Amino acid sequence: MPSAILEHANLSVTDPDRSADLFKALCGWEERWRGKSQFGGDTVHVGAPGNGAAYLALYTSEKVAGDYSKGQPLNHIGLLVDDLNEAEKAVSKAGLKPFGHDDYDPGERFYFFDWDGIEFEIVSYAGEAA
Numbered sequence: 001m002p003s004a005i006l007e008h009a010n011l012s013v014t015d016p017d018r019s020a021d022l023f024k025a026l027c028g029w030e031e032r033w034r035g036k037s038q039f040g041g042d043t044v045h046v047g048a049p050g051n052g053a054a055y056l057a058l059y060t061s062e063k064v065a066g067d068y069s070k071g072q073p074l075n076h077i078g079l080l081v082d083d084l085n086e087a088e089k090a091v092s093k094a095g096l097k098p099f100g101h102d103d104y105d106p107g108e109r110f111y112f113f114d115w116d117g118i119e120f121e122i123v124s125y126a127g128e129a130a
Contacts, residue, residue: 016058076119084124
């Protein structure tokens, strides 16, 4: 049976630099590439330092209006962090509002919407045994 990992997600955002700064602060990521999209517009790629495979492509063009609503078609993106409290501080410092805090088996989580209405779930399993 084939196996795969998620290599990237491409998100349409109104301000890729602002979104990239959030993920750098929230996840400790770095900018990996920036340039023109093959379809017009601009893209910034951010992901884990080093040669990690997974990243977010943050795309914008004059067509990106930022008027998406939850679940059409994306419900949310989950990000795993080591320190939930520090992650929440980064989200709040960016001027965004964390909500939906919950402890569940096997971890803890909260949610937030970015400036373009994209919902993120921030998850930590820090208190769990490996």
